[in-house]
Structures are given as C-alpha cells and as structure tokens.
Amino acid sequence: MTQVRHDRPTWPGRIPRHKIAELYKKEALGICDEVLIDDVGIGLLVRIEHIFRARKANSGLASCPFCRREIPHDFDPAFLLRCQACNWELVWAEYQKSFQGKHLIASGMTAFLEEYVEKYRVARSPQEKLILIDTLIHRYHWELEGGLTGPGARDLIAGKTSEVIDFLNQLSYGSRSSPEILSTRQEWLDKVRKSRERHASAVEERELKAAKKRQKAEDKKRRSILKAEARQAGRAKRSNSERSNAGEVHDGT
Ligand SMILES: [Zn+2]
Known part of the structure; x- marks a missing residue:
C-alpha cells in the first residue's frame, strides 16, 4: 500500500x-x-x-x-x-x-x-x-x-x-x-481621498473623545481636592469656635 x-x-x-x-x-x-x-x-x-x-x-x-x-x-x-x-x-x-x-x-x-x-x-x-x-x-x-x-x-x-x-x-x-481607464482613474483618486478623509475624521473623533475623558478625570480630581479642602476648613472652623466657646464659658465664671 x-x-x-x-x-x-x-x-x-x-x-x-x-x-x-x-x-x-x-x-x-x-x-x-x-x-x-x-x-x-x-x-x-x-x-x-x-x-x-x-x-x-x-x-x-x-x-x-x-x-x-x-x-x-x-x-x-x-x-x-x-x-x-x-x-x-x-x-x-x-x-x-x-x-x-x-x-x-x-x-x-x-x-x-x-x-x-x-x-x-x-x-x-x-x-x-x-x-x-x-x-x-x-x-x-x-x-x-x-x-x-x-x-x-x-x-x-x-x-x-x-x-x-x-x-x-x-x-x-x-x-x-482609453477613456474608460481614465475615468476609473478619476473614481479611484476620489475613493482614496474620501477614504483618507474618513480615516482622518475617525482619528480626530477618537482624539476628541480621549481629550474629553482626560478633562473629566481632571475635573473629578480637582473637585475631590476642593471637597477635601472644604472639609478641612470646616473642621478647623469648628474647632476654633469650640475653643472660643470654651473660653467664653471659662471667662463667665
Ligand atoms: Zn483527492
């Protein structure tokens, strides 16, 4: 075999x-x-x-x-x-x-x-x-x-x-x-141009999306810093007023 x-x-x-x-x-x-x-x-x-x-x-x-x-x-x-x-x-x-x-x-x-x-x-x-x-x-x-x-x-x-x-x-x-070949040539050049434009606008869209995402992340970070600062300021204010209240009580005696 x-x-x-x-x-x-x-x-x-x-x-x-x-x-x-x-x-x-x-x-x-x-x-x-x-x-x-x-x-x-x-x-x-x-x-x-x-x-x-x-x-x-x-x-x-x-x-x-x-x-x-x-x-x-x-x-x-x-x-x-x-x-x-x-x-x-x-x-x-x-x-x-x-x-x-x-x-x-x-x-x-x-x-x-x-x-x-x-x-x-x-x-x-x-x-x-x-x-x-x-x-x-x-x-x-x-x-x-x-x-x-x-x-x-x-x-x-x-x-x-x-x-x-x-x-x-x-x-x-x-x-x-031949005229047919010259006309296909023109159509081809138009397709290449259109395809490149579409590609460029897709890239632009992606870049814009990425920039928006970065901006959002930065805003979020800034907001959380501001919140933390506000909390800190609030705590400081409270402890100041507690201290001065304690002073008043003391002074009144
Ligand atoms: Zn076979």
Whole structure:
C-alpha cells in the first residue's frame, strides 16, 4: 500500500506589481501587449478561484489539494480531513495555517470578484480584458455597501496596503489611455481621498473623545481636592469656635 500523503494545500500569490506597472506603461503608449494582458488577467482569475476556495474551507468545506473534492469539517483543529481516492490526509489546523495571512479572504469584494470572473471568461478583445482588470484592481472593500475600508487590490496585488495604494496612484496614464481607464482613474483618486478623509475624521473623533475623558478625570480630581479642602476648613472652623466657646464659658465664671 502506498504511503499516506500529508501535503498542505498551496495557494497562488498575488500579482507582482512590476507586471501591472508594465501593463499601464504600454497602455499609456498605445501598445497592446496581449500576452501580458492575459498573463495578468488569468493570474487574477486563478487568484480569485483560490480566494473562493479558501473562504469555503473557512466556512466548513475544505478541498483535497489533488482532486479538489470537497471535504466537510467541524472546525476542530484536530479534525482529520481525508481523501481516500488520493490517499491524502491532513488535520484542519494544518490546512487552515496554509492559507492564513495570505490575503485570501477578501471580504467586501465578493460582487466585484464574481463580476470579474463572469465577464473575463467571455471577454474577447484585449482592450475589453484590460478594462476588466483595471476596474477590479481599483475597487475598494465594502465599496458597494458605502464603506471604503481598504483597497481591494491588497488581496490581488503584492505589497502592503499603503504600498499598493501608492503604487496604483503612480501608474502610468497618457493621451493614448482609453477613456474608460481614465475615468476609473478619476473614481479611484476620489475613493482614496474620501477614504483618507474618513480615516482622518475617525482619528480626530477618537482624539476628541480621549481629550474629553482626560478633562473629566481632571475635573473629578480637582473637585475631590476642593471637597477635601472644604472639609478641612470646616473642621478647623469648628474647632476654633469650640475653643472660643470654651473660653467664653471659662471667662463667665
Ligand atoms: Zn483527492
């Protein structure tokens, strides 16, 4: 009997920034590089397929890394995922570790990812494909719900969130860039600005709250000092008057 395999599933990484940069440089010069467009476009399709697979695993349905057969689990770290056909098994904790921290959950991006997959599969011209890529990488998480929590590209393009934003801000555009791409560019800049403003006002609100809290604590401290002083003054007054009353009694005798 062959030995049981315990391979961890592997997940494709995000698209390297240099490929995207090249894509926009060429587009700005009016050069259509179909191979590069397909390379990036299909890379995104594969990445999205794995995002959906990781999400499914995270909600109770893992899959065999060899035949892709779905295997239900109960989230117990020791749960043994097993595919008899491929002679493979792995505990859920190990399986989960294989995709954690790899930007594979992409919450708030579902509609955009699905839209991309659906349209890219039937897109014919390179220009059509490029516009789909361009639209997808300029989305924001929870954009549909009115939130702008972070760029969707952080799950699709390699780099830290701030690096990805700077990178997208600096892509090449020119008079040969298509109007759709130029309009997405403008929308993107507006989203970045709005998101930054919201972040700044949230920070301001937090700082204001903290300042109010500090002020309240100081007021409380001051009040308790004043109370203590008043009590002390009251005691001193009482003992003075007691002393003088005792004197009067004494004097009267
Ligand atoms: Zn299998």
